Amino acid sequence: MTEHLPVLAVFLPLLGGVLQFLLGSRGLPVWPLAVAALTVGCVLLLVGAVGSNGSIEHAIGGWDPPLGIRLRADGLAAVMLLLTAVVGAAVSVYALGPHGKASPQATHFWALWLLLWGSLNALFLSADLFNIYVTLELVTLSAIPLVLLAGPGKTVAAALRYLQFALFGSLLYLLGVAITYGLAGSLDLALVGPALADGGLAAGLAAGCLIGGVLVKAAIVPCHVWLPPAHGNAPAAVSAVLSALVVKAAVYLLLRFWTEPLAGLSGTLVAQLLGALGAAAIFYGSIQAFRQERLKLVVAYSTVAQLGYMLLFFPLAVSQAWDGAVYHGLAHGVAKASLFLATGNVIAYVGHDRLRELRGLDRPLALSVFAFGLASVSIMGLPPSGGFVAKWLLLSAAVETGQWWWAVVLIIGGLLAAAYIIRVLRYAFLQAPGPAVDVQGPVPSAVMAWPATLLGLLAILMGFTAAPTLALLGGLPGATS
Amino acid sequence: MSSIPDPFGLAAAALLAVGFYGFVTHRHPLRRLLAINIFGNGVFMTLILVARWMPGGPDPIPHAMVLTGIVIAVSATAFGLALVRRSMTQEDGDRREPDDD
């Protein structure tokens, strides 16, 4: 049974989504919720099994690599699956608010969301370069229609831009796969490493294409231009998933590649370059976030910045940095989902998200503002929170390896995050003068308020759960410590 | 392995270069989609060459990858074209690029 769990983790939601499309609005919202619950259960079983037995593999069709494709649930995949399940559960409950009633819109939402969930799981479990290309496309092509659910008129330009970049990025990645296959004669992550490490031009080109393609998908500066409009205009539940999981999936790939196919690049100039890109993302994203006039765009640019932290793993490349980067991904996922859901509640209540016109929200939307505040603590990297633990680990790694400049980047990044977050909270607390909020909708229901709050609380609690999580992650593969 | 250099290797490189050029220089979404597809064709050509160079007959695995890639590229492009139609035929107010970069 255990070895079938990875398959179920992918195909429960995938089949659920396909059948939702088939059923139309029949079965809403019971069917998708049942599928979501089953998926969460399956992922929990899988994570439990990985925790106790180590990694689980499943050769699809019974064909072992290099001929066939392997699903592999190791520590890294397990923590990402767990993140997806947590955020997915919260988003599924939240979505009962805006997408709970039967309508074509709701059908599309649930079908696409379940498909996206399955796609993400497929991506995290894949151990095959070309299969990862297909899962990347799956993720992209379920994510973009989700963005459009906010109303095509508003989002079509953003979606188009997103699509162009995503397509170009994945084709660049595919070129890398093609050359890798030419070199190695295999597509399995565990088998292509030696060929990519031979130092030749073709190996370099392949590595460059793989990295470049993934960087475009991960919206790392300067390839970030598609992200803010897409994340800033999508429905709240979708923005949460996009920021917490979808871009994270691309960065996850980069980390994954670093441990296997591209392990040879560790300690090279490429690693420093990736770190520099990360620093650029942190500074640029934070400054842009500070300059935005719309709440959702602040949160979206914050994602651009926060992804940069994960790239700091590459120049540091020690076990602590690995833990820190992955934990940052998890903490940011939870916190950012909470931020977007809370923002969604603000928009549902006020009808817009123009910062200057949001004053004194803390009373009518106490729970959502509270969630926003809790999640912000993690985003700012302040204790006690998951973001802080991650920052601590990265800082320690920077100091330990004597690369103090990355420590400075981390510290300044935290301060910049505080600057744009506090700017938002100021408006929430500000009572007079200035116009009170012009209310357009009812106070969001408990179904919409609590997922944000619970995620926010989790972001704080993650300040205390690092030890078991990192034990599940199992340390930097191949590290001697 | 073929003893004479395949001229199609240059064609693949040319397709990739031209596709890249088009993607960078054009703003019009339809032209960008064209450029992306040309780039994609360069990738497919590369895969086909890799398949052909295997001793003992064309390698079926890159061929399968190309087939998958073509279908994905065409579906994504068709989706993109629907987006283009929608974005270009909307009222003026909505047609602008999102105001954020």
Add this chain to the structure above:
Amino acid sequence: MTDWISSMFIIAGVGFFLAGTVGLLRFPDVFTRLHALTKADNTGLGLLGVGVALQGQSFRLAVLIALIWFLAVTASSIACHLVARHNLHSEEGER
């Protein structure tokens, strides 16, 4: 012997294509260009087909080539018809 005959057919076919192409480039308006193109190309394709079929020396191949020729001729004549018709209508519209 067959080689010689087939070569003759192929050379003749290429000649027709050449003539059609020159016509396409040199004739003054749409209608005459279409005329050159369809007439020359349909015949050229037929001659080429015969030449190739002779080379293949198999009945199945010959039937397939004939089918291809038939489809191509039908398609191109309908296409030319539509182009001409469109052109005619738009010229009328301008007047």
Add this chain to the structure above:
Amino acid sequence: MTLFDSVLALLIAILAWRSVTAPDLYRGIVLFITLGLMLALSWARLDAPDLALAEAAIGAGLLGILLLSTWRVLQRAAPRQGSDEPASYAVRWLAVVGSTVFGGTVAVALYGLQVGSDRAGAEALASLDLAGIDQPVTAVLLNFRSYDTLLEMGVLLMALIGALLIRSPLAYEPWHGDTAVESPLMSVLAKVFTPIVVLVGIFLVWAGAYGPGGAFQGGAVLAGAGVLLLLCRRLYGDADATLLLRGLLVLGVTAFIVIGLLLMPWQGAFLAYPPGLVYVLLVVIEFSLAVSIALSLLLLFTGTHAVRAVRS
């Protein structure tokens, strides 16, 4: 035939360049279609007849006509939209330098590639008799790497859902000056060609088991038949899909998943088939895929939830 190949390669490069730089978008599209056909030719020359077929049917054929139709919609909506405001000189030169370096690197890397025989592909060829299908590419697609194919069907479905969400249909409503509609030849075209195209499509699906062809090529040709009927005004886009139609759309991916999951407890792995049944199961899957592919491509073309026959 190196001369022929070299000319073809040169032609491909020139067509690509002209297609990207053509000042007129329409010309760019036409050149792109031509490029697709030349690519199909070159791939046939490179021992990849399957791919040549697929490129001709999907890449050049369906995509080409979709591009042209979209161009026409844009023309009607805003005639001047087609022309592009060119990037500045600096950007263009930078791009030229960048893409030349990039292309040069690719070329050097490609020609330096040492492709040995110790490869997954060689193993695939050696294991053909275990796959239940003789045609190597189909064996890879439907058995060795069937997981890719399955997920690819998911991509197709999602792209379709996305296109439907946008509500920007390409339904063919006659408008003033559409001379094609009134032409009597159109009905001839529909009557003569459709059966042949459908026949070819089904043949291609079937042929996938032992020769060039398969679900994708066949499905694309079947979709082509549908497009032909649309162009001849025998079919129209429709907003309401029946359960049956949606069922056919998801038939391929559902059959794939359900068969895989059902057999998993017995076979010990997902998408593993019992040796005795493998051929039958793969044919069932292949035809289901073809149906779904054909319908999906057709609806991607119309941008509508369904198609219906013309009222007579």
Add this chain to the structure above:
Amino acid sequence: MSALYEAMPLWVLMTSLVTAVLVFIAGEPWQRLRVVFNVTGAVLKLVLVGIMLRGVHHGHEFAVHLPLLPDLAIVLRADALTMLFATLSAVLWLVTTIYALAYLEHAPNRARFFGFFSLCVTATMGIATAGNLFTFFIFYEMLTLATWPLVVHRGVSRSMTAGRAYLQYTLAGGAVFLLGVVLIYALSGSGDFVAGGHLRHLADDHSGMLILIFVLLVAGLGVKAALVPLHGWLPTAMVAPAPVSALLHAVAVVKAGAFGIVRVVYDVYGVDLVQSLGLGDMLAVAASITIIYGSVRAIQQTDLKRRLAFSTVSQVSYITLGIAVGSPLATIGGLVHLVHQGLMKITLFFCAGGYAETHGIHAIRELDGIGRRMPWTTAMFTLGAFGMIGVPPLAGFITKWHLGLGAVSAGQYWVILVLLASTVLNAVYFLPLLHRVWFRASRQEDNGVGEAPPGLLGPILFTGVASVAAGLFAAFAWSPLGWVELIVEREY
């Protein structure tokens, strides 16, 4: 049972943390319930602290380890120094809670206020009980965050500006502090607070690094301790409601900074190492400058709370000064001032709040003749002011006496000059004030309103009397001075 007893620091934290959560959940409508939660929590904490105090007095040390990462744990510990700060906080929390209940009786957003107030106390307790630098940092930053909503509580743009200044200073300080903490951990592998420090073995090879780290740590802590030039946030934060100002200035924020400096000097570096690296003199100079500068600026202020704020800037540095001088007697003076200054300053701020709440008085010139209308409040204000000046036998005198003796025994005679100058300056800014309140004629018409309401007056009397008692009964073993002597005995 023993495990529960051993985990006492954790329970002390929980009393206020749970209170905070309950208050947030109860929310605005359940006012009575909130009050019950608040007072119960405060009393419970006091009882627990009392139990712990007894244990520590008998030589027991409480310690709780919560592993966080493989080689990193949150450590909560209670030693004698902890109890000094913890007892002060627990007592003053109860008092301030009662005061705040009366002060904010008709104000909006009380649930938010009291919730964050309790969080603040939790953070302060965490700082007191932190057993290593990492834990200390966690609560130090938590204190920053929990205080911000209190500073901006009024929600007007002036308080927003103050809040922004507060965060700019404290978050930047926290960041610098964090860098220092990480460096300590990287250098020595541990940041535990050990009496006498644990870095001595690194002094030979890494003295430059140790100096750098010390500067980083003190700069980070100095922001909250309001060392010049890092004090800028404090006077602007005066827009907060009076209980917050009292809490910020007497207990939580500034003391957290000062307490942190004590911990770094004694339990991380060790006095010997600090002196041998020449860091003691540096710190003493910084503290002296702050003492003089704060007093001079206090004279220039026309707003009562701002004058008190600059007075705080000056007075808190006595603690730093005492530690920096490095002799046992000076240390006693510095540490005991932690309590003395807390009691005196909270009395003064309570009084200022009483004036503002009862008669709307904010500026100093409006204080004329208030003594006749509010005799009890003004009497306590006077006691606090005399204490600050250092009139014997009040608490401030005890501090200055020990500081002076300590300076002499360490051979640092210039410190005496600083103390004298500071005393003169204190007199300059407090005595005219006292003259106004007692001897000038009132400018306001008598509107029949007299003394502050009992909810305000009670805490004022309590802290005022306590500050006097701390001075009068200094010789007793249970007095703050007695306790501090115990601490210093154990340190040296």
